[in-house]
Amino acid sequence: MQARLEQRSFLFLLLIVTALFLYLMQPFFGAIFWACAIAIIFFPAQRYFTRLWGERPNLTALGTLGFCLTIVILPTLFVAASFVFEGVNLYQQIQAGEIDPRAFMDRIGETVPFVGTALESFGVDIESLRERAVNAVMEGGQFFAQSALNIGQNTARFFIHFGVMLYLAFFLLRDGGYLRELIGQAVPLSREREQLLLGKFAEVTRATIKGNVVIAAIQGLLGGFIFWALSLPAAVLWGVVMGVLSLIPAVGAGLIWVPAAIYLFAIGNWIQSIVLVLFGTVVIGLIDNLLRPVLVGRDTKLPDYMVLLSTLGGLILFGINGFVIGPLIAALFTAFWGIFIRDFKHPEDQEAEGR
Structure with a gap:
């Protein structure tokens, strides 16, 4: 009876500590997830470097991470930087009035006036529809542009998560086999x-x-x-x-x-x-x-x-x-x-x- 009570108490405390640890890691969930993904996706590359350089875990992990940086991460960062630049530029143009959705709507009305006539025949309020369309275009453009602006403003946070991802990915690549065995021993499955x-x-x-x-x-x-x-x-x-x-x-x-x-x-x-x-x-x-x-x-x-x-x-x-x-x-x-x-x-x- 005492042994059973002790076992249940330990399992209860184990669940609490595990939940607290997961809560503690929650701010870095994205970085941890992508570090695991890098270790899984580039495992064949790591295996190649191991055959090339022998059993040198630190060197093969660094080589694999460098390969990942070269072919995936750096090109992605370049595209993301271009996205932020164009998004900020679009946002500034909308704010300055250089991009005017109302002018676009007026041009559409002038080019295809039969559409407006057809809609009016069905009792559609053209002016109300025009305002809604303009507001939708404005809000959509500002949303995408503001998203790009927010990415640019959160640069420090991005680089912190980026550094955590690379740091963790190195250790997952280096110690992946050991960690897999450890997980296998902890999970109560055949x-x-x-x-x-x-x-x-x-x-x-x-x-x-x-x-x-x-x-x-x-x-x-x-x-x-x-x-x-x-x-x-x-x-x-x-x-x-x-x-x-x-x-x-x-x-x-x-x-x-x-x-x-x-x-x-x-x-x-x-x-x-x-x-x-x-x-x-x-x-x-x-x-x-x-x-x-x-x-x-x-x-x-x-x-x-x-x-x-x-x-x-x-x-x-x-x-x-x-x-x-x-x-x-x-x-x-x-x-x-x-x-x-x-x-x-x-x-x-x-x-x-x-x-």
């Missing part, structure tokens, strides 16, 4: 189940990040290119926004280029509008339809609808990190239920299988 779940965690994390990031980078690059080719303003800004939105399956970058095409058509630039529609549908849309099932759905072994719902749910609950966390939770959900169905069947079902 060796087979532990290997299955850890393997699923690594597989989904690697597939989701690589697949979504590659798709986002390609679509953002193509979107920014077509905006630049058509002489649309803030091409880098809208390219980055399209890249981020492309993390949402099915809709993604279309949330930006479709309104831009409608605007070009409305002001009379029909050729540019048609070019943008064709490019967005055939090139940008094809990238999403072809690559996402191959890079994300196939490797995670999740149906397309579950990838979509888990990505959207993750983005809503966890912000930008949710595009990985959502599918990861969904994959672990299917893995746990797969283990349950396999290992905890009713005895009569197991007997029927044995016959």
Whole structure:
């Protein structure tokens, strides 16, 4: 009786201490998450450096981290800096009145007056609709521009989290094998189940990040290119926004280029509008339809609808990190239920299988 009470008390205190520790780490959740992601994604590179340089953990971890910085992190920082610059510039233009959405709306009314006539015939208040559209454009432009401005103003906080991420990623790369064994000993699961779940965690994390990031980078690059080719303003800004939105399956970058095409058509630039529609549908849309099932759905072994719902749910609950966390939770959900169905069947079902 005393031993059981002592065990329960210890487990209770263990839960409290663990909860307090997780709460303490909560401000650095994003940095910790991406450090783990770097260690998982670049494990093959670390294995290559180990074969090249031998068993020298510090050197191979530094080499892997340097490789990651060169091909992923530094280009991402360059694009982010360009995004902030263009976002701040757009915000200043809106504040100074250099960009006037009312002038755009007036030009649309002059170019396609039959639209206004048709709407009036259905009893639509054109002036009210115009004001709402202007307010929506103003608020949307200010939102994106203010977001970029906030990123620029939070530079110190960003570099603190960036430093924590790199520091932790080094130790995860160096001591990853030991930490994995330690986690395996702490989790009360059989060796087979532990290997299955850890393997699923690594597989989904690697597939989701690589697949979504590659798709986002390609679509953002193509979107920014077509905006630049058509002489649309803030091409880098809208390219980055399209890249981020492309993390949402099915809709993604279309949330930006479709309104831009409608605007070009409305002001009379029909050729540019048609070019943008064709490019967005055939090139940008094809990238999403072809690559996402191959890079994300196939490797995670999740149906397309579950990838979509888990990505959207993750983005809503966890912000930008949710595009990985959502599918990861969904994959672990299917893995746990797969283990349950396999290992905890009713005895009569197991007997029927044995016959």
